[in-house]
Amino acid sequence: MNDENILNAVSIEKDVDGFHPVNIGRLAMQGRDPFFVPCTPKGCMELLHRSGVEIKGKRAVVIGRSNIVGTPAALLLQKANATVSIVHSKTKNPEEITRQADIIIAAVGVANLVRGSWIKPGAAIIDVGINPVDDPASPRGYRLVGDVCFEEASKVAGAITPVPGGVGPMTIAMLLSNTLDSAKRIHKFK
Numbered sequence: 001m002n003d004e005n006i007l008n009a010v011s012i013e014k015d016v017d018g019f020h021p022v023n024i025g026r027l028a029m030q031g032r033d034p035f036f037v038p039c040t041p042k043g044c045m046e047l048l049h050r051s052g053v054e055i056k057g058k059r060a061v062v063i064g065r066s067n068i069v070g071t072p073a074a075l076l077l078q079k080a081n082a083t084v085s086i087v088h089s090k091t092k093n094p095e096e097i098t099r100q101a102d103i104i105i106a107a108v109g110v111a112n113l114v115r116g117s118w119i120k121p122g123a124a125i126i127d128v129g130i131n132p133v134d135d136p137a138s139p140r141g142y143r144l145v146g147d148v149c150f151e152e153a154s155k156v157a158g159a160i161t162p163v164p165g166g167v168g169p170m171t172i173a174m175l176l177s178n179t180l181d182s183a184k185r186i187h188k189f190k
């Protein structure tokens with residue numbers, strides 16, 4: 001499948017994933033707003049806001065730069081007036097960068113990449129990763145873990161999201177929220 005052709009075929013007013021290039025472009029520009037914000041990054045911001053984490057003026061690090069998570073998450077943090085660094089697979093000494101962060105969003109797809117020693121005491125950690133690891137003791141033969149080593153990180157962080165039961169369910173909630181907004185807009189409800 002060619003994702004560019006598919007995204008171009010979606011009407012920007014019905015793009016509830018927020019992946020159309022026009023919606024991403026509007027998200028990136030000052031003074032413009034997209035019709036929809038991508039669900040997973042939107043869920044990350046909702047978690048930070050509802051947990052009372054201050055974003056303005058803080059240092060944030062996003063690990064990962066995909067079109068669907070890392071890049072829009074970095075844009076949203078920047079819009080919320082954080083100073084944002086992006087760590088990716090070519091970054092040297094990522095832990096030196098993450099250790100300066102008040103907020104970390106990890107969206108990598110590598111189980112337990114972020115260790116306790118990567119984290120500044122008191123930082124807020126949003127773990128987007130959904131990684132299956134073999135576990136013969138669990139009914140499915142595997143269990144899900146995040147990109148952050150929860151056992152270590154939870155001893156250092158001020159706040160941390162679990163996997164499962166963290167960003168995943170928020171993504172689903174944001175998809176429903178975007179879908180409701182879309183319907184309201186099309187039917188001219190308030």
Ligand SMILES: NC(=O)C1=CN([C@@H]2O[C@H](COP(=O)(O)OP(=O)(O)OC[C@H]3O[C@@H](n4cnc5c(N)ncnc54)[C@H](OP(=O)(O)O)[C@@H]3O)[C@@H](O)[C@H]2O)C=CC1
Nearest residue numbers: 040064065066069088089107108109128129130167168171
């Ligand atoms: N909870 C939820 O709702 C969702 C969870 N996910 C999960 O989030 C994770 C990321 O998803 P997605 O963004 O789609 O993944 P992608 O594979 O598209 O992107 C991964 C990103 O991580 C970077 N990366 C890979 N290895 C390293 C490393 N060792 N150190 C630093 N950066 C690295 C890559 O860098 P580079 O660009 O250099 O290749 C890339 O930018 C996955 O586990 C996925 O299952 C995804 C969507 C929703």
Ligand SMILES: Nc1nc(=O)c2c([nH]1)NC[C@@H]1CN(c3ccc(C(=O)N[C@@H](CCC(=O)O)C(=O)O)cc3)C=[N+]21
Nearest residue numbers: 017039040130144163164165166167168169170171172
């Ligand atoms: N166009 C598009 N939109 C997406 O939103 C999208 C996508 N593509 N590609 C794949 C990723 C992945 N993703 C998840 C959403 C919820 C959970 C979730 O709710 N997980 C549960 C665990 C579920 C279980 O136990 O199996 C949890 O974290 O608690 C996981 C992963 C959305 N994605």
